[in-house]
Amino acid sequence: MARIGALVKAGVVNTEGYYTLGGRLALDFANSRERIGRELDGLASFEDLLTFLKSHKLLHEDEASELHMFLFQNPTRCQQVVETILNLRAGFCQVLTDLAAGWPVNPDFLEEINSRLEGFKSYLRLEPTDSGGMELKTIIDEDGPEKLVFPILRDIADFLGSDHVEKTKTCASDDCNLYFINLSRNGRRRWCSMATCGNRAKVNAYLKRQDA
Ligand SMILES: [Zn+2]
Known part of the structure; x- marks a missing residue:
C-alpha cells in the first residue's frame, strides 16, 4: 500500500490503482488493462467497471449501489456490458497504437463508434453545479447498466475529433504499454x-555510464 501512496501523490494512479496519466478519460480507459495492486485485468468484472467509473468521478455512489443491485438480479446483462467495454477498449488500444506510430484512424473503428453512439437516446438538461453555477449536461435516457458505456464512448469520440489525436504517444519504455497525450510544452x-x-530510464543510463 505504501507504493500506491507514492504513485497517487505523483499523479500516476488514483487511490483505486487505475492510471490517471493519460491526459483524459479515453486514454485512462485504454490504460485500464492494468491496475496497480491487482493481477487481473483492471476491468475484469462488472464491479471493477463500477469502481473504475467511480474513481474517475463518472458515477455517483448511489447510482453505483443501484447498479450493484442490478448485478444480482441480472448478472448476464451486466457481463454483456463488461464484454462490450472490453471489445471497445481492445479496438481503441489498436487505434492508439496506430496513431502513436503515425498511422491514421482505422475507418472501421469510426463506424463502430458511430453505431454504438446511435444506440443511445439522450437529451440536454440544465443543472446547478457545486460552485453555484449552471451546467448544460447530456443525460442518457437509459437506466440499465448499458448507460455505463456512454461516458467512455463519448470521450473516445471527443478525442477522435480533437487535436489530441496527433499528440498520442506510447511510453518509450520497452516493458510499458501505457498511452498518453503529449501535452508538454516542448512536445x-x-x-x-x-x-x-x-526515473527507471535515468537510473539505467546512469548505471550504463558507470559500467563504461
Ligand atoms: Zn511507462
Missing part, C-alpha cells in the same frame, strides 16, 4: 511518467 515527453518509467 518532448517520452515516458508515461517521470515517477516510474522516466
Whole structure:
C-alpha cells in the first residue's frame, strides 16, 4: 500500500490503482488493462467497471449501489456490458497504437463508434453545479447498466475529433504499454511518467555510464 501512496501523490494512479496519466478519460480507459495492486485485468468484472467509473468521478455512489443491485438480479446483462467495454477498449488500444506510430484512424473503428453512439437516446438538461453555477449536461435516457458505456464512448469520440489525436504517444519504455497525450510544452515527453518509467530510464543510463 505504501507504493500506491507514492504513485497517487505523483499523479500516476488514483487511490483505486487505475492510471490517471493519460491526459483524459479515453486514454485512462485504454490504460485500464492494468491496475496497480491487482493481477487481473483492471476491468475484469462488472464491479471493477463500477469502481473504475467511480474513481474517475463518472458515477455517483448511489447510482453505483443501484447498479450493484442490478448485478444480482441480472448478472448476464451486466457481463454483456463488461464484454462490450472490453471489445471497445481492445479496438481503441489498436487505434492508439496506430496513431502513436503515425498511422491514421482505422475507418472501421469510426463506424463502430458511430453505431454504438446511435444506440443511445439522450437529451440536454440544465443543472446547478457545486460552485453555484449552471451546467448544460447530456443525460442518457437509459437506466440499465448499458448507460455505463456512454461516458467512455463519448470521450473516445471527443478525442477522435480533437487535436489530441496527433499528440498520442506510447511510453518509450520497452516493458510499458501505457498511452498518453503529449501535452508538454516542448512536445518532448517520452515516458508515461517521470515517477516510474522516466526515473527507471535515468537510473539505467546512469548505471550504463558507470559500467563504461
Ligand atoms: Zn511507462
